[in-house]
Structures are given as C-alpha cells and as structure tokens.
Amino acid sequence: MAFYVRTPGTCGEFIQGSIKGQRFLVTCPINRYSYAIGDVQYPLPLSSISLQSKAYQAYITVLDTLGIDRSTAKPVYLHSDILQGKGLASSSADISVVAMATAKSHGYDLSMEQLASICLSIEPTDAPFYPGIVQFDYLNGTCCELLGTCPPIRIVMFDEGGTIDTVQFNHQQNLDVLIDEKEELMVEALAKFKEGIHKHNVKLIGEASTISSFGNQRILHKVNLYALHQIGVECNAIGTIIAHSGTVLGLLFPPDSPSIVHCLQRVKQELPNLTFIDIVETTNEGITFMER
Numbered sequence: 001m002a003f004y005v006r007t008p009g010t011c012g013e014f015i016q017g018s019i020k021g022q023r024f025l026v027t028c029p030i031n032r033y034s035y036a037i038g039d040v041q042y043p044l045p046l047s048s049i050s051l052q053s054k055a056y057q058a059y060i061t062v063l064d065t066l067g068i069d070r071s072t073a074k075p076v077y078l079h080s081d082i083l084q085g086k087g088l089a090s091s092s093a094d095i096s097v098v099a100m101a102t103a104k105s106h107g108y109d110l111s112m113e114q115l116a117s118i119c120l121s122i123e124p125t126d127a128p129f130y131p132g133i134v135q136f137d138y139l140n141g142t143c144c145e146l147l148g149t150c151p152p153i154r155i156v157m158f159d160e161g162g163t164i165d166t167v168q169f170n171h172q173q174n175l176d177v178l179i180d181e182k183e184e185l186m187v188e189a190l191a192k193f194k195e196g197i198h199k200h201n202v203k204l205i206g207e208a209s210t211i212s213s214f215g216n217q218r219i220l221h222k223v224n225l226y227a228l229h230q231i232g233v234e235c236n237a238i239g240t241i242i243a244h245s246g247t248v249l250g251l252l253f254p255p256d257s258p259s260i261v262h263c264l265q266r267v268k269q270e271l272p273n274l275t276f277i278d279i280v281e282t283t284n285e286g287i288t289f290m291e292r
Contacts, residue, residue, distance in 0.1 A: 002040045003104040005097045005289040006033045007129045009082035010089040011155045012243030015212040017186035018179045025138050029128040030280040034080040034093035038101035057122050058095040062102040074105045085163030087246015089126035095119045096129040116141045124170045131286035148197040149284045152255040157277040160247045169245045178219045185215040206239025206252045213242045235263035
C-alpha cells in the first residue's frame with residue numbers, strides 16, 4: 001500500500017508581524033504543491049531525498065521519534081513544484097509531506113501539532129499544512145488560531161530575484177525592534193483580515209494584505225512594491241501581497257477578474273526588473289493524502 005501525500009506552498013503571507021510580543025503570520029496557501037510518496041513496493045524513477053536537505057532531517061526526526069530503525073526504514077520519495085528560497089514555504093511543504101509520508105508508511109499518523117513541532121525543530125516555519133487559513137507563531141508554535149476558509153482569490157506572482165535564507169533572516173540584528181515598530185499596523189491588518197474572512201469579503205482581505213506588505217518595507221525592502229501596487233490599483237486588483245522574508249510579491253484579484261491579462265502586460269512593460277512567476281489561486285485544503 002503506497003501513500004501519496006501533498007501540501008500546498010504559499011504566496012508569502014497575508015500578514016506577518018507581532019502583537020503584544022507574539023510573533024505570527026497569517027498563511028496564504030496556494031494551489032502549487034510538494035508531494036511525497038512512501039511505502040512503495042519497488043524503487044521509483046524519482047530522486048531520493050538529499051541527505052543534506054531539511055526534508056531528510058524531517059525523515060530522520062520521525063523515524064527516531066517513532067523508534068524505527070534507520071537501517072530498515074522504508075524510503076520516501078519527494079517532488080516539489082514550489083520555487084525554493086523565495087518565501088513560498090517550500091521547506092515547510094517539503095518537511096510536512098515527508099514527515100507524514102514517513103509516519104504513514106510505518107503505520108502511524110501525525111497531528112497538525114506534531115507536524116508543526118517537527119517543522120519548527122528544523123527552521124522557522126510557515127503552516128500551509130493546516131486546513132483553511134491560520135494565524136501561526138512561526139518561531140515557537142505557541143500561537144495557532146484557525147481563522148476560517150479563504151474565498152477564492154487569484155494571485156499574479158512576481159519575483160525581484162535572489163534568494164533568502166529563512167534561518168539567517170530571522171537572526172539578523174534589530175529585527176525584533178523593527179517588527180515591534182509596526183505593531184499598530186498589524187493590529188489594523190489582522191482585524192480587517194478577520195472581518196474579511198468572516199464575511200468572505202475579498203476586498204477587506206486584500207486591504208489587510210496590502211497594509212502588512214507596506215509595513216514590511218523597513219524590514220525587507222521590495223524595490224518594486226509601490227509601483228506594482230499602483231499598477232494593480234489601476235487594473236482593479238484588490239490588494240498586494242509579499243513574502244515577508246522572501247523575494248516574491250504579487251497582486252490579488254477576484255477569481256473572475258477580466259483585468260489580469262492586461263495587468264500582467266503592463267507589469268512586464270513598466271517593471272522589466274520583475275520576473276513573472278505564475279498565476280495561482282488560494283486553497284484551503286491543507287495537507288492531504290491517499291492510499292493506493
């Protein structure tokens with residue numbers, strides 16, 4: 001019996017900051033995935049997990065936690081459609097699918113809390129494996145609140161280039177001070193976002209995301225953010241989103257918006273330093289698996 005597990009990546013975060021000393025992010029899971037396959041009967045024509053990868057750390061962590069002999073453990077195979085080092089939760093997705101596939105292959109199950117603990121033991125983490133949208137403490141996991149399900153939103157994603165190491169980013173000097181300075185904005189953004197989720201109002205969600213995006217400029221400056229946002233306003237986007245510790249930024253649209261193609265053309269013409277990545281849609285599924 002083979003186990004197929006998948007977890008969505010993210011388009012950065014709807015919100016990331018701190019309120020009353022509590023660090024948190026609000027997830028933005030999208031329909032791009034990491035996949036793991038475990039308990040297969042024959043070797044697959046796929047790459048095995050790199051021994052130096054964070055996914056391999058998750059594999060070993062689960063084996064040791066469950067008391068499974070490493071020498072006789074069943075292999076797990078990993079594939080991902082998520083760009084790495086861009087702030088799209090590629091590592092969180094990889095770690096969670098490998099951890100779940102490893103556990104399933106040996107007759108065990110993992111709760112969301114156990115998955116979060118495994119991810120956090122390896123690096124600061126996003127939480128796209130939770131179903132729906134969550135407010136999550138990405139450093140310690142001490143805060144996790146299910147906010148609800150997100151209405152469909154299409155996101156036009158762009159990249160400013162380069163990569164960001166999550167661990168190094170979260171250890172930079174003065175980061176705590178800079179995060180605390182924008183607390184008032186985070187309070188406003190979170191309240192607006194919760195209202196948007198409760199009412200399934202995509203405009204409120206977009207406004208909340210924009211507030212957080214602009215508030216992050218002193219922490220990780222996006223050169224093209226304001227110009228991209230202005231193009232979005234003129235093309236009827238509902239807001240702007242960024243990877244708060246990554247290189248990606250995007251424009252949010254209702255799923256039936258007729259303006260997306262025109263907007264994309266304008267961005268390519270007016271902001272040539274931005275690289276178009278993809279057009280994606282939000283999802284609420286979290287980690288899923290099936291047996292074959």
